[in-house]
Amino acid sequence: KLDFQRVVLQRIPQMAAQPTRVWRDLLFVCDEYHAFATVGETDPSGDERAFALSRQARLIPIVATQSISSLRSALHGDETWRTLLQCFRTKVFLATSDEFTARTAAELCGRRDRLKAQYTLSEGGQGAHISLLTGRPAASKHTLTASKTYAPHHDYIFPPRVFTALQNAQAIVLPYDGLNPLPPQFCYLKPHYLDVQTSYFDQLARGAL
Structure with missing residues (x-):
């Protein structure tokens, strides 16, 4: 060589x-x-x-x-x-x-930078109380919110x-x-x-x- x-x-x-x-x-x-x-x-x-x-x-x-x-x-x-x-x-x-x-x-x-989707779910309620039958939290009114966002990620x-x-x-x-x-x-x-x-x-x- x-x-x-x-x-x-x-x-x-x-x-x-x-x-x-x-x-x-x-x-x-x-x-x-x-x-x-x-x-x-x-x-x-x-x-x-x-x-x-x-x-x-x-x-x-x-x-x-x-x-x-x-x-x-x-x-x-x-x-x-x-x-x-x-x-x-x-x-x-x-x-x-x-x-x-x-x-x-x-x-x-x-x-390189890539956009990645992120999902967020949140739940809320009014009149929250503990159920006497199940012993779990309960509410008279429920709301469910979902959101989707995009953020850049520096990936291979x-x-x-x-x-x-x-x-x-x-x-x-x-x-x-x-x-x-x-x-x-x-x-x-x-x-x-x-x-x-x-x-x-x-x-x-x-x-x-």
């Missing part, structure tokens, strides 16, 4: 010296990334520095990890995982059973429980189009081994997912 990153960073001065040449994009794909991740802190060989600089060298890093907790436990320091996580602009969250991952993903997706766009309830081939994505970040979205995925011309919902109805 370090040799690959070193070669990628060496492209930067070469690209600056030959601006008219067409340079190919590079792809870094790593599964179980938490087993290979490193954060440099004071050492310049950390992944966060390599990924930050390698954009100029046309590198596209794609990594997958079991959970944010797996990445967090593999790195030294309490907040170093945040430094590494922010290097990846597009984030795809699949189903997780890890509470910390679900909570962190919900925080990354953000919050996607609460943590949504991430733990995702089904197969479902994901919540924080996309980035190369220029601007896009709002978090609920996405339906299509595995590569299924027909690309068939919709997710048809595949689900057939039991292919």
Whole structure:
């Protein structure tokens, strides 16, 4: 990994010296990334520095990890995982059973104000007394008042429980189009081994997912 990153960073001065040449994009794909991740802190060989600089060298890093907790436990320091996580602009969250991952993903997706209805019921009576037959309070005249109000609540766009309830081939994505970040979205995925011309919902109805 370090040799690959070193070669990628060496492209930067070469690209600056030959601006008219067409340079190919590079792809870094790593599964179980938490087993290979490193954060440099004071050492310049950390992944966060390599990924930050390698954009100029046309590198596209794609990594997958079991959970944010797996990445967090593999790195030294309490907040170093945040430094590494922010290097990846597009984030795809699949189903997780890890509470910390679900909570962190919900925080990354953000919050928004939503109007929630609140109902209030109140009962009143005139001539209140204690019934001699039942021993309960009673009144000769009763009034019942119901009211409905709306109040803003600052809630998660996607609460943590949504991430733990995702089904197969479902994901919540924080996309980035190369220029601007896009709002978090609920996405339906299509595995590569299924027909690309068939919709997710048809595949689900057939039991292919």
